[in-house]
Amino acid sequence: MAGEISGTSAIRFWGRRSAFALILLRYYVLLVPTIGLYRFWLTTARRRFYWGHTDIGGDTLEYTGGAGQLLVGFLMALVVFVPVYGLFFYLSTQSASVVIIGYGAAAVLLWFLFGYARYRARDFRLSRTLWRGIRFDQAGSAWVYALRRFLWSILTLVTLGLAYPFMAADLWSYRYANSWYGDRKFGFAGSWKHLALPFYLAWAAMAAIVVWAIVIAEQTGLLENPLEGDPAGYFNFLLPLLAGFTVVTFYRAAEISRMFSAVRLGDATLTLRFSGLRLFWQYVLFAIALVAAYILLALGGFVVLTILASEAFAGYGVDFDLLLRAMQSSTITLLAIIFGYLLLFGAFTYVHELFLGYGFWHLLANSASIAGLDTLSDVRARAEDKALAGEGLADALNIGGY
Template sequence: MNDMSWTPLGPPQPPPVPPPMPVGFSGKRQEFFRLVARGAGLELATVGFYRFWLTTDIRRHLWSNTQIDGDAPEYTGRAKELLIGFLIALAILVPIYLGYFLIGIEAEHLRAFASLPLVAFFYLFGQFAIYRARRYRLTRTVWRGVRFWMSGSGWIYALKASLWGLLVVITLGLALPWREAALERYKMRHSYYGDLRGSFEGRGWDFFKQGWWLWLLTPFALYMTIFAPFIYAAFKAIEWRWWLSGIRFGKVRLESTMRRSALIGLYWKVIGWAMLLGTLFFAYLVLCALLVASMDGSSIETFFKTEAFAKSIPLITLAGVGYLAFVLAMNVVMRVYLMRDLWVRVLSSTIVHNIEAAANVTARGELANALGEGFADGLDVAGF
């Protein structure tokens, strides 16, 4: 008889915890530059209407080159949706502007009308647009065949944002961290990835602890503007890190390791380009004035002293073309540095934990219309 030995089995071991998953970006900077430079030229040719197609192309580029666990999300929005949403929003906003203008003229002699109600109304409307625009972008984002989506009420969010905004004004900005935390909790608990519900764990106190010293330095930035880029860039870096680290979808959570100084270089590059392009625009205006004066047959001193300078149609036309070129060139700069490069730096600092919890998700949710994007575009507001 052979001796047999065996080791008693212990308690079952928990499955190994997968390592955190970094987020990457595979897009080339030169490719993005060509995209936005070409788009700027088409915006000039179409008097701005090409921006809906450019916005769609930019989002597709950024989404498709973002790598999460080896897979990239897909942006399924269409430029035609943005255009229709903008036109509908315009049809709503223009009569409001016109009605307010007419009422203001009628009540002017009574001195009983002020611009405060209009500002308050459009602030409320702008917050509604921010919520609905985010809802549209989420429902046009698909990852591994499953769509993100969003429920909730844009008007309830707008009311919360307005009341919190009033508190921020009363407290001279001290309530801002708690405002951001409250609004983000509302947005995230109505955000879904399939049947995986979102949540936000960031606290206003944590945000305040990281950035309270910026609040103390803000008066110095207002007095000496050279400090403003440093303070604003540090604030945005803290905000990004706090915001990303608070996002949850079920057991999936994000973490950001962004440093406070990570964005300072981007803002200074934009300022440098603005100064360079502004100098070129000024030189262009001087050359245009010299050209028009020589065509008029008068000396430059005489030309500037007469009314012909202010009423010169050729000079006004040339100045208008130069101004549009300056604005579009600045748009290219801002899209390259504050959209693409900012996107890359944010992603490079982002880590995803428990990504396996998103493996077995059931598709749910319906598409949202682009009306919110139209309002956001018409009111020139934006948000996360």
């Protein structure tokens, strides 16, 4: 278990990716016959794996949330979204101007609700997380947080992103100024100044990359005729895309390190050294694994196709007339579309969780340490917030976290 050296306690995550892969596989198989409803059990199992394999100063985290709570919260959120879907259908029957205005207003509303849903989901996760038998909690107002996030987003958009450090610092501060561990309140010592240098360097680099991409578009003629130009010309954008992705990844690592290192819990202080290079390689592993998964699916699809249309593959060649007639069967085509979509989407989410989700948690936990952990020995527990029924809108909008 993690030990203490000079008053500093390590955070350690020891869950194995291979064991996690088997857990995910079992639950993903059950998603199809349950029409996706088993995802609440998947989310619960995933959190219990992460929490249960993470210890702070030698004591393991515990997740007490249940799948039934998530399901109830999701069903309650549907009561809100059914009228919204009805509104979308009504707008689709109106004139083009009404459709544009209506869909624009709906997009603004959803963007506002994203902030509410994220804060509300964080509230549920913290209230179901225990360490040393003491529960965390999230106070504050999800509506206030959503409004702050929404207004900051508008300012950030108007300033072409230049206001982002102020937005990020304000939202981090609001979250942690309203977070609790038992009867001990969290604090946040960060400000926009912690993000200014890395962000504005990244912003300048991204501006240069955008100019680079515009120059390439002009040279290849894609700027004037993007649909009529040579498709091979789009490969010229690979380097700018890779450069932009690298800049964003390294900035994300810098923000995570600096903001988490500003979190306080009484006299206990958190230090995080999150590696941008290691995060970048997690994305590389994800890309390689996703390509491999899709190749396997393509091979599997070819095998199934040869079985369903065996006559077309008789002999040494392929009878395309027989193959097309077999594929024109409504039953075969419908099954191919449904299962093809489910397999492609399932493979993406499975690989994403196994490499990016697992990799991010592993890097985050094993890059952190806490000083002054012994000052939390006198924290007293508070009662569980049982008024929370799942994560509600976060599940409906599919933006829940770990």
